[in-house]
Amino acid sequence: MMVGMSPHDVQVMRQAVLRFLGSLDTERRAAATAPFGSPERTEWSYLPGARPGLPLVEMTSPQQDLAFALLELGCGATGARTARGVIELERVRRRLVTGVDEIDGDRYWFRVFGEPGGADPWAWRVNGHHLAVHITVVGDAITVTPSFLGAEPALVLSGPQRGLRLLVEEEEMGRALLADLAPHQRSIAITGEVAPDDVLTRNDPVADLDRIPRGLSHADMPASSRELLERLVRRYFDRAPGWYGETCWRHALDAGLDKVTFAWTGSDRRGEGHYYCVVGPTFLLEYDNTQDDANHIHSVWRDLRHDWGGDLLAHHYADHH
Numbered sequence: 001m002m003v004g005m006s007p008h009d010v011q012v013m014r015q016a017v018l019r020f021l022g023s024l025d026t027e028r029r030a031a032a033t034a035p036f037g038s039p040e041r042t043e044w045s046y047l048p049g050a051r052p053g054l055p056l057v058e059m060t061s062p063q064q065d066l067a068f069a070l071l072e073l074g075c076g077a078t079g080a081r082t083a084r085g086v087i088e089l090e091r092v093r094r095r096l097v098t099g100v101d102e103i104d105g106d107r108y109w110f111r112v113f114g115e116p117g118g119a120d121p122w123a124w125r126v127n128g129h130h131l132a133v134h135i136t137v138v139g140d141a142i143t144v145t146p147s148f149l150g151a152e153p154a155l156v157l158s159g160p161q162r163g164l165r166l167l168v169e170e171e172e173m174g175r176a177l178l179a180d181l182a183p184h185q186r187s188i189a190i191t192g193e194v195a196p197d198d199v200l201t202r203n204d205p206v207a208d209l210d211r212i213p214r215g216l217s218h219a220d221m222p223a224s225s226r227e228l229l230e231r232l233v234r235r236y237f238d239r240a241p242g243w244y245g246e247t248c249w250r251h252a253l254d255a256g257l258d259k260v261t262f263a264w265t266g267s268d269r270r271g272e273g274h275y276y277c278v279v280g281p282t283f284l285l286e287y288d289n290t291q292d293d294a295n296h297i298h299s300v301w302r303d304l305r306h307d308w309g310g311d312l313l314a315h316h317y318a319d320h321h
Contacts, residue, residue, distance in 0.1 A: 009243075010140050013073050017116045017124055020066040028054050028063075036114030036122055042205045042308050046148045046298065048129045050107070055128075056087075057105030067110050071126060074135045074144060079239035082149055085166050086131045092161050093152055121313060130298075132203075136309035143306040144240045146207075151297040154289065167297045169235050170287055174276045177228040178264050181216070185225070189216040195266025195275035199286040199298050207284050207302040212277050215263025229262055233278060236285045236301045248283065248303070255281035266290070 024032055032054035034040055040052050056064055072080045087106055094100075107128055114122030116137075123136040130150030136143045151166035181189055191213040200211040218226055233252065237245035252260070259281050266274035273290035284302040289295075305311045 010137065014116045016070055016073055017112055020070060021112060023063050023066055032110055033112050038113060041113045041123060044127050044132050045203050046130055046132055046150055051109040051127050053109030053111035055107050055109045057107055074133050075239055076241040083131055086149055089151055089166055090129055092156055096159055121309060138309055138312040141312050143303060143309050143312060144244060145301055145303040145307050147239050147301040149299050153292065153295045154297045155295055167299060170299050173228065173232040173235055174287060177225060177232060177262060178268055180225045180228055185216055185221065189262055189264050191215055191263045192265040195273040195290045196288060197290050199288045199300050201286060201302060207304065212279055212284065213263040213265065214261045214279060216261060217258065218260040219258035239301060251282050252280050
């Protein structure tokens with residue numbers, strides 16, 4: 001099933017992208033654009049380092065405002081607040097490491113693939129350390145995954161921002177779910193004593209479920225745990241515009257919540273490495289907190305049918321060619 005928008009919603013996003021591109025001079029626009037068929041569209045990373053595209057640090061203040069307006073449209077209010085928090089936390093991290101404010105500015109790269117004003121598929125993304133948002137538009141339908149948010153440090157332990165914490169719900173909801181299980185259910189949900197050092201799908205273009213533990217199914221949980229699992233899934237879906245998250249939730253319901261599984265690996269003690277994943281017929285969620293004495297979170301949402309446009313593009317090309 002496609003994730004559709006109204007023509008008005010598509011037009012709003014298209015006009016926002018065109019306003020952003022229209023604000024750029026020739027050099028900046030060249031950096032910010034690429035053909036839709038470019039292999040770079042599905043190449044991404046959440047590690048430090050340069051990316052193709054136009055970074056925030058090289059934009060004027062009005063251009064940055066237009067870029068952040070895109071982020072609001074692509075992530076929704078809740079997701080955009082967290083994404084902005086990732087950018088702010090990166091400033092804190094650099095300050096803690098170097099003692100210097102704004103070493104080289106915000107290095108988060110925006111890029112548009114294809115022609116937003118045309119009838120063919122197009123896409124845009126923002127990518128940088130611990131932040132990856134990928135929006136693909138096909139006709140009146142969009143996809144928003146892969147969607148990655150990270151936090152380093154997850155909890156700021158010193159300095160003026162001491163106590164600042166990001167991705168709180170992602171951690172606390174996972175812990176609450178594990179704690180709610182009876183001992184025999186925990187023994188199924190906990191799939192290993194040592195957590196992996198990162199999310200298992202890394203930055204692969206296609207999520208490989210063969211790497212992912214399954215754990216305990218929604219069908220085998222008590223009612224209280226099922227409710228906690230559902231809240232956790234919806235927390236990740238909140239990284240998208242509200243209507244999109246609701247559509248993804250309906251798809252999950254249609255595919256059967258009884259098939260959704262929750263697995264935890266590692267310690268359940270705070271300050272010790274831990275990992276969890278939630279797998280359903282239509283989606284995969286991963287969370288890992290092992291690095292820097294378990295104060296460094298990586299979390300990702302993958303759509304098993306629609307990453308990078310997936311089935312939407314397949315239908316489009318079948319209909320048009």
